[in-house]
Structures are given as C-alpha cells and as structure tokens.
Amino acid sequence: MDLTPEQRGEIDALRKQNTPTRRVCSPALEEVLYEPVPVLDHGFVRVIDYMGDDGAIVQAARVSYGKGTKKTQNDAGLINYLMRHRHTTPFEMCEIKYHIKMPIFVARQWIRHRTANVNEYSARYSIMDKEFYIPAPDQLAAQSRSNRQGRGDVLQGEEAQRVLDLLRDDAARCYEHYAEMLNEGDDGAALDDNRQGLARELARMNLTLNTYTQWYWKIDLHNLLHFLSLRADGHAQYEIRVYAEAMMETLKRWTPITHDAFVNYRMGGVHVSAKGMDVIRALLNGDEVTAQSAGMSPREWRELMESLGR
Template sequence: MGIEFRSDVTVELVRANASDADVVFAARVSTVGEQSLEDVDADPQRSVGLINYLMRDRHGSPFEHNSMTFFVKAPIFVWREHMRHRIASYNEESARYRELLPVFYVPSHERPLVQSGKPGAYEFHPGTPAQSELVERTIQESCTAAYSGYLEMLEAGVAREVARMVLPVTIYSSAYVTMNARALMNFLSLRRKVEGSYFVSYPQREIEMVAEVYEDHFAQLMPLTHSAFNEHGRVAP
C-alpha cells in the first residue's frame, strides 16, 4: 500500500499580493496626511521610519491591505492548532470527499522528545536512543495498522467519512491558507519561539516548522515590515 513516513512539512507560496509599499500607501491615506507620496518614494528612509512608527504604536490596519496564499501539507495535529487562528482563510482536503493518502509524520531524530517544567512553559530535551526507537516504531506500527483498517473498510463499501475515524492525527492533510501580514505576524508571534520577543511562546515544534517557512516568505516579500516586527518585540500591531 506504499505507506510513507516523513519528518517535514511542505509550505509553498502559491500567490502573494504583498509589499512594503502597500503599507506605506495605506498608512498615508489615514495617518500621515502631511507627507506626500512623492516624498516617500524619493526617500526610502522615510518608509522605514513610517513602518517602524506604525509597528511601534500599533497602527495595525495598514498591514491588512495585502494577502499571501500558501499551500501547506502538515499533520492533522498541526492543522488543529493552525485553525484556531480565525483571521485567515482555509480550504483543507476533505476526508469525506477523498481517500486520504498513507503519508504520516514521525519525529526526526533531532526532534526533542522529552518535556520538563510546568504546564505552559515546558522545556524540551532530546530523547534517549531507546525513546527515539520506541517513538519511531510505535508510530510506524500504529499508523500502518490503522491505515490497513481504513482500506479494509473502504473496500467493504463503507463511506469515507466513517472509515476515516481510525486514522491518527499524525496523518498528513493539505490546505490552502490565505492571510494578510497583520494576521501572519500574530501567527508568528505565537507559533515561533524567538529570542528577544516581548512575549514568550511555547509552540509545538511541528507548527513552528510551518511558521518558519511562512516567515521566510514574509521577510522576502515585505523586508521593512519584517524588520520592524523583529525590532519591536515581535508583537503583532
């Protein structure tokens, strides 16, 4: 049945309509009446200053007039966290409409497996070789057995929406995700743990892997906005 185990996530930028210039344009309409557009264009330093000012004083709306659409493949337990972010648009693969493929996430050997500390502030540490081996073997056996049961039910004519009940949350699912820069910064502030952040976050490693690729694309599309975000404690405006 060609079962596959992977330790990564896929994040592709499908389409974007997002640039620092859009932020400056939108802000000029509302906040910076005295400044003329020609001045902004002529003097990039003023754009830097304006974007920094907007970020620092939480004028968030100029960061909304843009959009980024990603195609993401990630395990279901990541999607469960991702979709708690309500200021975003989602179209996820439906296990009611299609048969899910046998692709499952299993932690890589670098992924810390052991937690310590208090709820809400767990620290993670590498597992022992025995723990690593146990995790890998248990996930592989469990997923293989579950997918086999899934196929057996489908072959017996059971509806997809019923058969899928046995599938584990580590199976991969795909979705389109569209966010604007303001929503994305909020996502990044909660789903990455970065030194120097005003708020400390404790994201699960697997959603952080998605967040890292989002952030790379964001930094390329909107470098001034991204810098300002970092300079002001990674707090979404």
C-alpha cells in the same frame, strides 16, 4: 516531501507563467512563488499568491492616489512608526496565500487562528494520502518536569526506539485498515467485490493524528504577523514552529522593511508589566528590590531577570 511527477509538472507550469501586470510586485517573492519549501518529514509550505508590498502599507496609511512615498527611507520610517505604535490597519492591506501540508495535530493548533481563509483537503470527499509524521530522533523529547506544556530531554536508547516503532506501526496499521474499510482501488473500483466499502466520512475516523493533511491558507499581513509572533516563538511546539520559521523567510522576501520592524519591535521585544517597569527603574537607580518588595511571583521575577540578562 515527495511530489509526484504530475504535481512537479503542474508546479513547473505555474512557475513558467509570465504575464505583464499593472499591480505592484515583490520580485524576491516571485522567485520562490509556487515552489514548496520542505518542512518536517513530508510537509511543505509554498506561496501561491500575494497582494501588495511594503509600499502598499504606506499607500494605505496615507490613503494616497499614487504610491506610498517617494523614498524607500521614508517608507521605512513610517513602517517602523506604525509597528511601534501598533497602528495595525495598514498592514491589513497586504495579503498572502499559502498551500501547506502538515500533520493533522499541527492543523488543529493552526486552525485556532480564526482570522484567515481556509480550504482544507476533504476526507469526507476524497481519500487521504498514506503519509504520517514520525519525529526525527533529536525531536523525541520527554515531558518537561517544570512546564506541563513543554518538552524536556531527548529520549535515548531503547525507550526512543520503542516510541518510534509504536508511532510508525500504529499509523501504518490504522491507514491499512482505513484503506481496507474503504475498499476502493486507485481507479475507484472495489478491491473486493463482496464488500460495499465504508463511507469515506466514517472511515477517516480510523486515522491517527500524525496523518498529513493540506490546505490553502490565506491571511492578511497584520494577522500573519500575529500568527508568527505566537508560532515562531520559542514557546510554540516544535512541529508548528518549523512552519512559522519557513514562513518568516517568505515574509523577508515579500516585505523586507516590515520583516525587520517586526523582528525588532515584536519578535525580539518584551512586554514589561507596570510592576516590571518599577523594578527596572529601581535597579537603574541602584535601589534594592526583590520579588517580594515588587509584589511579583517567583516565576514572574525569574522571567523578568532573564529578559534583563541577570
């Protein structure tokens, strides 16, 4: 992640803001407000604004005139209850806004979460930065043999080197040609007076999918938890998971009670099917049970046994 001096200055200016407010505040989140957390080779996540805290969830659940409850302990009890029983609307009463920089192929996965507000940097209107994602060597994974949607071993030696070279050279060449077709200097003047320059909305199509883009992304806490439950999960692609993990840290600062309840009930929890519950009850009774007798596919059985540590 590389900030220009001007960007650094703008961020510092925002961080120096210090205005008294009657609103509830989250002191631990204020500490990192506006500050970019580096992710991947050129990306970042930074919190721009937020609304509410753990108490605001309780306050909304009770539709109260004042604060949530008198005691933090009671807030935790209620938040655990709400999380356990999937009473989701009180969590919608908190809101957070991020500024995120990520490769376009990551943005394409991300945008599938529709319940957020988004303003993306426009390549129709502006010129894209010359920055693209190149995986670190330990992330250069082979296609998984068992899972069509996953990674296997890390590539080694010549093959790895060849892949890195291709990714780097193709992205760089495509960007150079993008700039050539645009024919615009930093000052907006033509680089070559004999050419008109291709429209930005067309030239952008020459960029590769690892080019970085950025957006403002705003979401309520309930939908953020849903996003994190899918994207901080081990099945998520590494390149989006690292963003979700960085956001887990901001969650911990913002609403620590909700964070803990989320880790216990959602992230670390397991949804066991009706047949799965039958299997567990049978095992606890000491009964013999197999995938076949349980009516489960081998894969499903394996997943269940893994979750039971067997």
